[in-house]
């Protein structure tokens with residue numbers, strides 16, 4: 086049997102039951118998915134005999150003792166127009182690196198990078214692991230910046246002093262472009278050079294020198310815009326989206342089919358740039374009617390103090406009172422001969438000439454909306470004409486004029502669609518306002534950002550504090566105390582947590598009968614521009630799982646929460662679990678006052694994020710269930726809850742290890758084939774211990790762990806709801822005289838601590854080892870619910886190995902037992918196996934897994950694997966249920982609720 090046989094099959098085992106009522110567990114049917122074999126043939130791997138790596142030499146040892154993900158901190162972008170002085174300009178101690186600025190006529194945009202010192206590595210085995218897997222520095226580019234975060238912040242240009250204070254407080258001016266100063270924290274800023282673009286780079290250069298002692302190196306604005314846009318479009322998965330009639334839809338950009346496109350940057354003025362490649366572009370047009378025009382004219386006409394206020398006013402406006410419509414000219418009729426409906430704007434502000442009214446007679450709301458539509462249409466139309474001029478189908482709009490404002494985007498989209506008769510498409514960028522600043526940031530030669538690959542940049546939720554309506558907005562929060570006091574203040578003020586989506590009231594007329602999106606809410610976030618910006622985490626060691634049948638078609642999420650009822654279901658699940666989770670988290674930190682305070686802050690932050698996502702599911706990029714579950718874990722870490730289930734996991738491990746010897750004896754008394762069925766039943770039965778599931782938590786009141794396990798095992802008779810056991814059995818044992826080769830290496834993605842791993846997955850691993858298959862246990866890098874982590878697995882294996890020669894021999898061969906003192910009690914006479922059992926971390930800290938971003942250890946281990954076993958709802962159902970692999974794959978999970986159709 087080769088690792089890539091044409092007849093490999095994807096196997097799914099599942100069981101659906103309602104464990105609130107223990108008698109009703111089993112519910113069954115079966116199905117086989119065989120899609121992958123043809124894909125393998127196409128990929129050229131079909132039938133190839135792969136050389137089996139020498140056993141000892143290819144061993145992967147225990148994973149790193151530290152997580153690779155840098156999840157230790159996060160920042161959000163605050164609105165400095167309305168910041169709360171109490172938390173302004175924090176003295177936080179992030180290890181700083183680089184800063185770049187885009188100083189425009191209206192706004193200063195700032196991009197900076199923060200990095201934390203890695204924790205010291207105290208794992209002797211890490212070195213051998215990485216060296217053996219070929220992931221040491223020898224064959225990897227070593228980045229000057231290894232892991233960290235990109236932050237995005239903006240200031241009004243007229244409040245440049247705040248920007249300078251911010252830079253100073255964060256000590257961002259101490260990280261210039263001189264690589265020798267990379268780690269320098271010394272007080273001197275002499276010779277420090279900061280990259281900046283935009284007119285203000287010239288205008289304020291002296292001020293920066295005077296106030297911060299730094300020199301500004303000017304970067305060409307167009308260059309920066311293009312570099313920033315290209316970077317985002319290539320590196321951030323959910324960066325570009327369309328926005329039509331209130332609907333946001335993310336666009337998958339094919340990196341190889343990105344160029345040419347038209348980039349329209351709407352700042353104070355507007356630039357239109359034809360982009361043909363990296364560094365290849367031409368500014369083909371522009372217009373002086375842009376964001377500055379809206380703000381300037383709007384300020385004069387409505388007395389609004391800020392751009393956002395003006396935008397908010399437009400939400401309540403009705404432009405018919407001031408715009409002259411076709412119907413006004415044609416007595417309420419369409420001018421159908423040339424395709425103009427009565428509701429088309431014939432002349433923006435045109436009504437004002439024919440009425441005997443002054444400025445005071447018009448509502449500021451109507452003026453603002455009329456102005457917004459005039460400018461948006463105009464830009465949309467000129468953009469289209471330029472796209473037409475050069476035969477460009479795609480137009481990306483950026484710049485701070487847009488501010489994530491639904492109505493603005495809809496208006497621009499409509500104009501492009503209308504004039505191009507659907508031929509051209511308007512797309513928007515989530516980091517719309519930061520293109521120039523990002524470009525300036527990337528112009529530092531020593532970053533190594535230029536060849537970053539897509540999967541190395543992970544976007545995470547802006548986690549420190551939630552977005553809110555009203556007037557309280559915090560600056561980027563650096564340390565824990567700030568985050569907590571921010572949360573407390575936020576609560577004190579009684580500010581309603583809203584997550585408004587900017588929408589116009591229904592009934593506003595539009596060009597060509599264009600109807601506005603249906604209203605979802607009537608408030609506009611004051612910092613709407615920051616709606617779409619997450620913090621970018623750089624994790625250069627993450628890689629794409631190498632065993633996808635078709636990497637391009639891989640989509641981790643089985644459920645995408647754009648279905649409202651699904652979203653509501655999960656919102657309810659997570660909300661209901663919150664107080665219990667907080668109790669556990671607080672207890673895990675000793676139940677101190679400090680822990681209580683953090684628990685409270687976590688609960689508020691998480692609830693606010695949930696509320697925000699309910700309003701605007703795509704606020705932080707395309708939302709799948711995996712993201713939502715990860716959000717909870719990230720948020721816990723944000724408030725320094727390292728492992729909320731620590732003691733529960735320990736207790737369950739101990740209880741399960743105590744009954745393991747009996748289970749192994751029972752298994753060993755069976756025939757091989759009967760044992761295989763019992764083993765799979767055992768995996769399903771033990772997967773019941775899931776602290777993320779309401780049904781399971783209820784069950785914990787009904788008996789001890791072992792009693793529940795026994796009950797669960799008794800209920801596991803086939804057929805299961807998804808049941809490919811027969812296919813699996815044939816693959817393992819063959820039919821007739823044909824005896825198949827065992828698999829060379831199996832990757833077992835394990836799920837929970839306790840019975841799940843000890844009584845479910847370990848016995849299965851042992852069986853594979855017995856058949857001569859190398860086994861790699863793949864576990865989380867960071868805790869999530871009661872999931873077992875890669876750090877914890879070796880100790881569990883060492884304990885289990887005390888009762889089993891097979892496990893002991895394999896663990897020794899895999900380097901897992903170098904530290905453990907083994908006291909062998911196993912009475913079986915089997916000789917120790919030299920087939921290794923290994924452990925690698927998966928690179929994530931969530932109950933689900935996105936296989937596009939796995940640890941380099943896992944990627945290396947996967948290269949020789951020909952069997953993938955995914956276990957548990959999170960990894961095998963909520964994510965990866967539809968994943969296709971180029972080797973045999975088995976998905977085993979116990980479905981604990983009825984939400985799946």
Ligand SMILES: CC(C)(COP(=O)(O)O)[C@@H](O)C(=O)NCCC(=O)O
Nearest residue numbers: 775777778779932957958959960982
């Ligand atoms: C969070 C989980 C995905 C973890 O499941 P696991 O991967 O451990 O099997 C799961 O517990 C879950 O989907 N819970 C929510 C639904 C419920 O209350 O049953």
Ligand SMILES: [Mn+2]
Nearest residue numbers: 836837872932
């Ligand atoms: Mn789990």
